[in-house]
Amino acid sequence: MLRTLGRRTLATGLTLATLLAGSLVATAPAAPARAATPAPEAAVPATIPLTITNNSGRADRVFLYNLGTQLSTGRQGWADANGTFHPWPPGGNPPTPAPDAAIPGPAAGQSTTIQVPRFSGRIYFSYGRKLDFRLTTGGLVQPAVQNPADPNRDILFNWSEYTLNDDGLWLNSTQVDMFSAPYTVGLQRADGTSVSAGKLRPGGYRGFFDALRGQPGGWAGLIQTRPDGTVLRALSPLYGVGTGALPATVMDDYIDRVWQKYTTSTLTVTPFADRPGIRYSGRVVGGVLRFTDTSGAVVTSFEKPDASSVFGCHRRLDAPNDQVRGPISRTLCAGFNRTTLLVNSQQPDTGSAAFYRDPVVTNHYARVVHAQMADGKAYAFAFDDVGHHESLVHDGAPRQARLSLEPLD
Incomplete structure (x- = not known):
């Protein structure tokens, strides 16, 4: 995980799209930067309480999952409500059903508290039905609803990401992967104050889908519905493409204009931001964007x-976990x-x-998501944390965390 701007690759496995139809492997979701000054290890316990409150107003049963990588061993697995780690058993080819890792979630208006261990992983929640997880020889197969054959395609669900270390x-x-069932996250800091992120504006859930439907150019095609007409989610533009x-x-039009300008x-x-003396100059030469350092030496280049590449921040904008190409690519x-x-x-533009x-064109999915957020x-x-525009909470010695399931209105 990067100490500056970054995106964590979750080590929780493959997606069903990879296995069922040869479609896209899910892009690793955006993830937080690590603290610049580590907190004392004694301040962070082996587990902390996470309280899930169901403010959705829905009568559906809720199922919770805590899946990820145990940081002390690097093993993939799941944690039960007490925070006990369970490694995944070997998978197969074709994929075999994973053990039932579901934790009963809270009914409408109620709360459930679980313990989260030192993980890098995801907290999934689903309404009405349990999620279908499988195991292959490469690890856990996660939902990939961009694939119409994925068994989770018609389930209303979402997830949050966390790292506790x-x-x-x-x-x-x-x-990053989809806009779906809304939720907010929060935590209580060591000093007793609280912080939260991810809250929609009043009417923001419906407002997002209304705005996407009204955007010309194919953006409405990102929306997925159930056969009964229930709106389930909007795919990210990466999966839309x-x-x-x-x-x-x-x-294409915007990319062409950028390439022309920097010729x-x-x-x-x-x-x-904390090292303004490190800067790189880019020019398009022979159709390639080449960056030089302050000495004039070429340090990296981009086709x-x-x-x-733009929507996924990958391929021709790949961002390795280094100190040169990765940071430049994230900024681009x-x-x-x-x-x-x-x-x-002069990039990044932090305002x-x-x-x-x-x-002419922009990432209208991202535009509408941000427009509907309260803050x-x-x-x-993937790199929406460039300039600190991400929905993230952090503390070096948290007392407890929370996740609130919000209304679909």
Whole structure:
């Protein structure tokens, strides 16, 4: 996990899309940065309480899952309500059913408290039905509802991500893969104060889908419904492009204009807010965006990306966990998704006033997600933490955490 801006790759396994139809492997969701100054290990217990409160108003049964990687051993598995770790048994090919890791969730208006261990993982919740998890020889097969054959396709569910380690707890709400059943996250800090993230504006859930339906250019194709007409979710534009729900050329005009601009001008990237002396200069030469350091040496280069590279922050915008290409790529990814690269040649653009305002094209999914958040913060794409616009809570010595299931209105 990166100590600056970053995206964690969850070691919880493959997706059903990978196995059932050869479609996209789910992009690792956005994840928090680690604390710059580690807290004393004694301040962080082996488990902390997480209280899940059901404010959804729905009568459906709720099922909870705590899945991830045990940080002390690197083993994949699940935790029960007491925080006890259970490693996954060997899987098969074809995939075999995973052990039932479901924890009964709270009824409407009620709360359930579980213990979360030192994990890097996800808290899933589903309404009405248990989720279908499988095990293959490569590990856990997670839901991948961009695939119409995924057995979880017609289940209303969502997840939060967390890491609990010696440096404390990071807990986020994420829309990197999809926008679905709403929830907020929060924690109580060591000093007794509380902080929360991920809360929608009043009417924000329906407002998101209404806005997406009204956006020309194929964006309404991201919305998935059940056969009875129930709205389940909107896929991220990465999966929209991968499945054909969104045109693969949707970002081409903007990408072309960016490439043209920096053929004759310089793009400056200063990726570390605390190290302003580290900066890189980019120019498009021979169709390739080349970055040099302050000495003039070429440090990395990027081929012209496509929509998938932009929305997924991968492929031609791959971001390795290093100190040069990764930070530059993360900055580019944020600039492309927020369409700020033409209006600001000094990146990252940390203010949000110019985000998603290109008159021709932008990431409208991310635009609408942020617009419907009460504080404007979200994880609408993988590196939405560039400039600290993410929905994240953290403390080095948390007392307890919370997750609230919110109304679908």
